[in-house]
Amino acid sequence: MQIAIQVEASVLDGSLAEGERAPSTNELASFHRINPATAARGVNLLVDRGILVKRRGLGMFVADGARELLRSERQQHFADHFISPMLDEARAIGLSPEDVVDLISTTTHTPTDHDRMKEQAQ
Structure with missing residues (x-):
């Protein structure tokens, strides 16, 4: 493999x-x-x-056509394993697909509590 x-x-x-x-x-x-x-x-x-x-x-x-075939397979895998679960979670918390797109387009990495704790420990 x-x-x-x-x-x-x-x-x-x-x-x-x-x-x-x-x-x-x-x-x-x-x-x-x-x-x-x-x-x-x-x-x-x-x-x-x-x-x-x-x-x-x-x-x-x-x-x-191998490269395009691989890209297509990987895109489908990405949709199945990342996008679909993300949209399922979004629906569960009341977000529409448009809300998710807005969140993705406006989200930048902001420090999490874990990040802040790491910084304090250093």
Whole structure:
């Protein structure tokens, strides 16, 4: 899983571009000092999801559209795990989605009691 996450991060940040050859399982195994079969499992997760494509005799390559696919998946994850729970809590305390947007746009980091206690302890 860590291999897949690392390759995903490289695709997202652009250090591994679409159409570019991805590190081989042997290269990943050597770099991470793991069994090549373990590295292959991580790579195969990405192949199964359409992030990497196998080119017979050439290796693995970043699929066309992989970056956008990853961005879309991450946005959905963000919505499911952060936005939806935040809106549920907002509704529970009587805030509308518009109120939440207003809060986000006007909120800056203000010291919390915990921050103030840390400062006093120093």
